[in-house]
Amino acid sequence: MAETEKLDEAQSSGEEEARGKNQDQSTPDARNRSHSSGSDSDSDSDSDSDSEDEALAKAQIEALETELSSNQLNYDAHVQYIKLLRKEGDIEKLRKAREEMVVEFPMNPEMWREWAKDEITISARTEALSSVEKLYERGVSDYLSVSLWCDYLNFVQEHDISVRECSAAGISKARNLFERALTAAGLHIAEGHRIWESYREFEEAIFLTIDEMESGAWEASQGSPIDITGGELDGLSPNVVSAYEKALEMLNARAHFEEQVSQKDVDSEKLQEYMVYLKFEHSFGDPARIQILYERALAEFPVSSDLWSDYTQYLDKTFKTARIVKDVYSRATRNCPWVGQLWVRYLLSLERSNSSEEELSSAFERSLRYSFSSYDEYLNIYLTRVDGLRRRLSTSLQKESGMDFVVIRNVFQRASDHLAQDLKNTDSLLHMHSYWARLEINMGKDLTAAHGVWEGLIKNSGSMLEAWQGYIAMLIEMGQINEARSLYKRCYSKRFPGTGSEDICHSWVRFEREYGSLESFDASVQKVTPRLQELQLFALQQESTNIGAATDGKENPKKNTREKRKPVSNSTDELHPAKRRKDMDQKFKTHENDKGHTRYAVEVTEVAEVDNKTGESSNKEKDDHSHKKYVPFDDQCTAFISNLSLEANEGDLRNFFGADGGVLDIRILTDKFTKKSRGLAYIDFADNAHLAAALEKNKRTLLGKRLSILKSDPHQGRKKGVTGNANKPKNLGAVDSPEASKGRRGSQPRSIIKAGKDDVQLTGRNTFAVPRIVKALGWNDSNRGKPPAKGVTEEGDETPKSNDEFRKMFLKN
Structure with a gap:
């Protein structure tokens, strides 16, 4: 454990020598050991506890x-x-462990x-001076740390004999190091002053070694001497x-930003807050300050991929x-290695800096x-590597170095x-x-x-x-018509999604029209x-x-499936005309909804198609039955549009x-x-x-038409309709008289209404839409008192015929 004691002594001495924020922070394990070292030998129980701790640490x-x-x-x-x-004091393993970590990840300044x-x-x-200096150089390159720079500067001033004795070589070395530190962290507003103060102390120490005559000559060369007895800026x-x-x-x-x-x-x-601060610095456009602020933010948030990007x-x-x-890209990929875009841009930066093939290959691997x-991120990395190799192979320098297309082919094969x-x-x-495939043809010269x-x-x-189309397009471009x-x-017989199957068939016919023979x-x-x-x-x-x-989905789920379909009744056809008209009015009756708005049910009839030869319905499901649908429309707040384009x-x-939102x-x-x-339109x-x-907006223009x-007003037709005696029409203006018809250019009256005292008769060919208030064709006053013809009522209306009667008429004709 002698090695451990040395490490602890180094920590304690470092704490005594450090000033301000440069003070070293020992690990909690080291602090715990320093507090308990005085009582380790007090009892056997403490000794047993130490043994257990060592065994546990070894297992870990x-x-x-x-x-x-x-x-x-x-x-x-x-x-x-x-x-x-480090707690165990195994120096050799510790060195190896640190080196292995640095290969994969950056270490923080501490x-x-x-x-x-x-x-x-x-x-x-x-x-050991050079090896420690190399450690400091590697450390300051990972993150911006004023404390690490101060340690580095203090170590050189203390352990380098040339710097300590203020020799010319030592002064030059120290000044170069101070200048690098100022470039890296001198604009660090919160902590950069520590480097400036250290630099000033170093120069003051050198100044004390210069004799009075030399200092006077230096002051004279710089201009007027500085008056140190005056104000703060006097004499400058x-x-x-x-x-x-x-x-x-x-x-x-x-x-304000520093405070936040x-x-x-x-x-x-x-x-x-850092992002807001960066936006402020970007507005000033000072690259040095922007770079320092980025480095400060990354030192505190090293795994922020957005910040690195x-x-x-x-x-x-x-x-x-x-x-x-x-x-910087190298550091970004070590801190955020899971971001594929950073690796892509890193490979591009290596290519721009003319890095060696070994360095490029290492970064790619x-x-x-x-x-x-x-997986698209992987593909992007593969293609970026291919792009770089293609560009390098295009230069004579890389051809001389022994590179060939096999390298690109291997990358493609690995990607596939x-x-x-x-x-x-x-x-x-x-x-x-x-x-x-294109590179195989153009660079590899291998069509196979x-x-x-x-x-x-x-x-x-x-x-x-698209895969087949791309393959065919390449063959056509190469002139291999038979292969295409x-x-x-x-x-052509494969099933493709959407209209792909039809497209490939039409494409084949078009190909043969353009490239093939008639056969x-x-x-x-x-x-x-x-x-x-x-x-x-x-x-x-x-x-x-x-x-x-879709039709099944609209059926009423509550309907009894066992209920048989009832045939459509012909009772309407068998009713008296007046009764039939009343029944039709009931079908178009108005309904009040819960909001008090009037809704009108519009009847839409779907009639089954009838075969002319057999007279039977062609639709087995409808089977000579008409199905009625009622589509409700609310005409309470409705506009009628005509003359629409x-x-x-x-x-x-x-x-x-x-x-x-006003249009419903x-x-x-x-x-x-x-x-x-x-x-x-409605x-x-x-x-x-x-x-x-x-x-x-009436009379305004839409698409060239004045609307x-x-x-x-759905009630308008009823207000102006026929009232009173059905046999006395109030308004016949809708039907042209013979005289009025003659005035029309190129028109001939096809149906004429003859009006007597109380009688109206429609004559002509087109008499299929005869209103009930008009007498039937061939009826006049001379017919009064005579018995009505067969199939004609006293009122002049024909007796409505059933479907079977109409069918017999068609078969007879």
Whole structure:
């Protein structure tokens, strides 16, 4: 345990020598040992306890060694292992453990300070000077730490004889080190003053060694001598005073941000304050200050991937020194090795700095050891490596060095083996193989290898249409028409997602039209035609299945499935016309909803199609029955639109009347057969206010048409309809008289109403829509008193015929 006592003594001496924040913080284990060392020999129970602790520590060390031997990427295991070895005082194992950790992860400044002080205590000889200096150099390169820089400067001044004796070489070495420290941390507003103070003390010590005559000559060369008895700035040159005042102004501008950063205890809040501080520094655009602030934030939040990403992107845009950017990327990947994008940019920075192939290969291999959030990140790293190799192979220098295309092929093959199953049927895998095959042709000069690349993709992702299309496109580009035709024959019968199967069939026919002979064109058409018919039939079956499923979903689940369908009654046809009219009015009766709004039930009748030859229904389910649907519409706050452009759709109307939520429903009337717009529409609004606003837009233009906008009034037809005696029509203006018809250009009256005293008779060919108030064809006053003809009532209406009677009439004709 002598080695342990040396380490403890080094810690205690370091605490006595350190000042302010430079004071060393010993580990809790070391503090516990120092407090209990005086009582270890007081009793046998303490001795037994020590033995148990040693056995436990030994078991823990063995367990950690086993863990690290199988997984070198366990950061916590590295830290705990070093702590236990330092407690035990096993120097050789401790050195080895620290070196192994540094290979995988950066150590924080406190761990570097402990390592350096341990080496100073163990090897306090002049020969150990260079090894300790190397430790400090490695430490200050990991993170920005003013304390570590101060330790480094104090060590050189104390242990380097040339610096201690103020020789020319020693002074030059110390000044160079101080300048580096100021460059790295001199602008650290919170702690940078410690380096300035140390530098000033060093220069004052040198000044004391200069005799009075030499100092006077130096002062004369610098200008007027400094008056140390005057005020703070008395006797200083104007340039110095101006620089001082400017620095003070900049400090005051940043005082608020420094206060916010120092006061925040929660990590998330503190990181947010750093981001605000960085935004402020970016507005000033001073690269040195921005870089220092990034380094300060990263020293406190070393595993913030967003912070590293922002920092490296800023360096890429600002710094032209490739070495500085490369070193930062190296640190970023060691702190956040799980971010694939950082590795990609690290490889690019190595290429920009003209790094050796060994360094590039090492970084690439290290990146593949870590786990990323997606397989696309792995692929991006592989492709970045390929890009770099391709560019290097394009230069004569790399060709002379012995590199060839085999290196690129190996990277592609590793990527395929690694990602083929996880990226199956994805565009990412397709792009990689397309890139690979193109390089095999252009750089490898191996067409057979390019075929093998595509065949490998087809074997893995054969259900991906784009894979076949890419393979065929390459063959056509290379002029291998027969090989492309063979591929079409292999894949035209495959089932691809969506319309892919139809697309590949049409693509084959188009290929034969452009590249093939007439015989090959006919052969392709003969092949794809039954395939297209099969696909079309399948699509129709799928469509009918979907429609059936949608219909089944709308059925009432409470309906008794055992209830038999009742035939549709023909009682309506057998009723008296007046009774039938009353019954139809009941079907269109109004209903009051719970809000007091009137809703109108519109009847829509679907009639089964009838075979002309057999007279039977072609739809077995309907079987000569009509099914009635009632679609409710609320015309309480509805506008009727006419003169609407046939190109207008619901979106155009909704935008025209405003998209503030006032429009509830839009119904564009369409032709029964063509399903095209008739230029009419109904629009339901939420309230009267929105309806009134819509009516104010009457006669405005939409898509080149001036709209006619009126309020929909469903009662209007009833108010102006026939009242009183049914045989005395009140308004015949809707029917043209012969004289009025003659005035129309190119029109001939096809049906004429002859009006007598109390009689109205419709004559002509088109008499299928005869109102009941009009006498039947052939009826006049001379018929009065005579018995009605067969099938005609006294009122002049024909007796309604049943479906069976109509069917017999059709068969007879």
